[in-house]
Structure formats: C-alpha cells, structure tokens
Amino acid sequence: MTEQRKAWQEPMVWLMAGIPLATIVAGIATLVIALRSGPLDGVPASVQRVSQIQTLDSAADLAATRLDYHGYLLVERGASGWRLELKTAPPSLMQAPVQVVFVHPNSARMDVRVALVEGRAVLAQAPAFVPSQVVVTDDAGSWRLVGDYSDSGTLTLTPAVQAR
The missing domain is CATH 2.60.40 (Immunoglobulin-like)
Known part of the structure; x- marks a missing residue:
C-alpha cells in the first residue's frame, strides 16, 4: 500500500495557491512603483480638459x-x-x-x-x-x-x- 501524503506536501497544492498569491504580490509591487515614480512628462505642454478629452495647446x-x-x-x-x-x-x-x-x-x-x-x-x-x-x-x-x-x-x- 501506498501512503497518502498530507495536502501541504503535494506540489500541485502549492502551485494552485502560490501562482495567484505571487500575482497579487507582483501587482501590488507594480502599483507602488508606479505611484512613487510620479507623472510622466514627455514634452511639458499645457493641456486643456474639455469634457472627457484633453487637448494639447x-x-x-x-x-x-x-x-x-x-x-x-x-x-x-x-x-x-x-x-x-x-x-x-x-x-x-x-x-x-x-x-x-x-x-x-x-x-x-x-x-x-x-x-x-x-x-x-x-x-x-x-x-x-x-x-x-x-x-x-x-x-x-x-x-x-x-x-x-x-x-x-x-x-x-x-x-x-x-x-x-
């Protein structure tokens, strides 16, 4: 007879829980990096917001x-x-x-x-x-x-x- 392993000893269980958890951690890290970097300005230009559109001056x-x-x-x-x-x-x-x-x-x-x-x-x-x-x-x-x-x-x- 073969002995049954406990759930936390199965590699497939770690994959099923680890991949979504790693995705959440990576998403939060990406968000933190983006927020800390500030606005991206290619060529500083004044823009005017019209309704839902920004128009370049x-x-x-x-x-x-x-x-x-x-x-x-x-x-x-x-x-x-x-x-x-x-x-x-x-x-x-x-x-x-x-x-x-x-x-x-x-x-x-x-x-x-x-x-x-x-x-x-x-x-x-x-x-x-x-x-x-x-x-x-x-x-x-x-x-x-x-x-x-x-x-x-x-x-x-x-x-x-x-x-x-």
Whole structure:
C-alpha cells in the first residue's frame, strides 16, 4: 500500500495557491512603483480638459514652425558648471528674455530652468539627472523649440510640431 501524503506536501497544492498569491504580490509591487515614480512628462505642454478629452495647446510650436524658427544650444560642460549659449535663426529671438528647460525624464517638478540673457547663461551646477529633452521658449510662451538631450556639446532645436 501506498501512503497518502498530507495536502501541504503535494506540489500541485502549492502551485494552485502560490501562482495567484505571487500575482497579487507582483501587482501590488507594480502599483507602488508606479505611484512613487510620479507623472510622466514627455514634452511639458499645457493641456486643456474639455469634457472627457484633453487637448494639447500647440500654438507656441505652430508659431515657431510658421515663422521657421530653429537653432542650436551649445553646452560647455566644465568643473565649475555648464556654460550655455543659444544660437537661433532668426538671431532676434535671443534679444527677448529666453528660458531653457532641462526636462527630467519622469518628474516635471525636477526640471531645471535657466534664464538666458542675450542668449547666454551659466548653470552653476549640472543637473542631478540626465535630461530627456531640452525646451527653449520665450518668457511670454509665444514660441517654443525642442531638442533631444545628448552628450555632444551642440543640441539641435526645432519646433515640436511641424505644420502641414
């Protein structure tokens, strides 16, 4: 005769109880990670909620496209901080106060903003993160140029939306 094993000694019982339990634990862990990471902001943009729909305010991007604005941000990384120099077409864009935003990949509140004076500024300390993008705009928000961040010293800036 064979001896019967108790229920907790059967591998199938552990599979039947363990897989659903592991799924619940993994789901809770995923939820905690998602809540701690904060909002995801690709390109910071103002949105307007209309009923159940969010609409993107792309007027600044369209203005930059229509007026054929583009440029370069030169970043000289040194031990005493970063030196920033903006080159735009047309050059008159640099005459008004301009802001550069180094966009944090996950959290908008950690973005680093720098005001440029005549197209130049010094960032005393490098950002504590690797930016995902760089956004350049005037203080009034009438135009906006966006560029992908890279380790090169020259970042290309173009409008985020191309007109058709």
